[in-house]
Amino acid sequence: MDHRTAPAPAPPVRAAARSRTRRDGTPRIERLCHATGALLIGSGLLHLFVLAVDGGPWEGPVSWRKPITFGVSFGPTLLAVVWISSYLRMGARLRAVLLGVFAADCVLEVAGITVQAWRGVPSHFNMETPFDTAVSMSLAFGGAVLVAVLSTLTAAAFARRPDGPAGMALALRAGFAILGVGLLSGAAMIARGVYLTRTGHQLAGYASTAPLKPLHGVSLHAVLVLPVLARVLDTTSWSTRTRLRAVRTAVGAYALAVAAALVWAAATY
Structure with missing residues (x-):
């Protein structure tokens, strides 16, 4: 009589992949980025309504144009970065971190510009008060963070052929x-x-x-x-x-x- 124990069946490949996906948190950060992008687009469209009601110039450093254009620009940009980064051959954890930083920075940029628009003062290059200076410098710092994240994604695109x-x-x-x-x-x-x-x-x-x-x-x-x-x-x-x-x-x-x-x-x- 053969008393050898039969080997345990190997776990399904799909189940193992789902486990790794849950562990690295990538789907969660993607969902967060999608929701954030939608909110930024919504903010831009909301200020288009504000412009229609309140009026004012389209051009110039103080205009509802800025929260409109930045909202409807940063929102799709965030959604695009989530999508295109999925083709890059890079670690899942690194991608999740980069997407999280990028999403937070997009919110920082749009929020700073929107706050200053509601205050009726320029958002960029405004050093009139300590608060204005802090906002202006935070926008400049946010721009540097955007450059760092996108440069990292660029390096990944050229380091290994994208899928x-x-x-x-x-x-x-x-x-x-x-x-x-x-x-x-x-x-x-x-x-x-x-x-x-x-x-x-x-x-x-x-x-x-x-x-x-x-x-x-x-x-x-x-x-x-x-x-x-x-x-x-x-x-x-x-x-x-x-x-x-x-x-x-x-x-x-x-x-x-x-x-x-x-x-x-x-x-x-």
């Missing part, structure tokens, strides 16, 4: 590279504005950001537009070669748009 359908790796790498131009232009705007403000030229500080705004705006969104294109192309019946060619064409067109914005900034700065 995804045909053209996604190119779309992500090109998007992150163009994003770097947006981050540099944003840093240049902050540095120039702070310098002029601290040397007694506050109005000039506000005006100094205008030439770089188109370059900043266009280059920031490449990291969303190009991967979305690659994902949409994956739903078509086109061949892999055709989809890759379409992504390459889009990358070239986007690079030309960024170059045009850069030329315009140099000509009007």
Whole structure:
């Protein structure tokens, strides 16, 4: 009679994966980021209603435009970063930490701008009172944190080939590279504005950001537009070669748009 004990069945692969997923907390941070992004978008749309009721200028350092545009910009950006980071080959814990820091920083940026809009004072380059200075410096610090997080994601995109359908790796790498131009232009705007403000030229500080705004705006969104294109192309019946060619064409067109914005900034700065 054979008294050998039969080996215990191995746990299902899917169950083990779910256990690891629960342990590293990634789904929880994704849900938190999705809720935060939705709230930021809602805040921007709410202030669009406030503008319609209260009125006031669209341009200028004191305008309801700022909480509107920052809310509807940071919200989708946060949602996009959650999505595109899922294609990057990096540790789950590191990704969760980066997403958490990025979400908190997005809230900090939008909250600071919104508070100052309701107070009727400029949010950036405002050193009139200790509170205004604290808000202005926190926004500048938040910008530095955004740069650090996005630079880490950029390094991950280039360190190991991203996953995804045909053209996604190119779309992500090109998007992150163009994003770097947006981050540099944003840093240049902050540095120039702070310098002029601290040397007694506050109005000039506000005006100094205008030439770089188109370059900043266009280059920031490449990291969303190009991967979305690659994902949409994956739903078509086109061949892999055709989809890759379409992504390459889009990358070239986007690079030309960024170059045009850069030329315009140099000509009007």
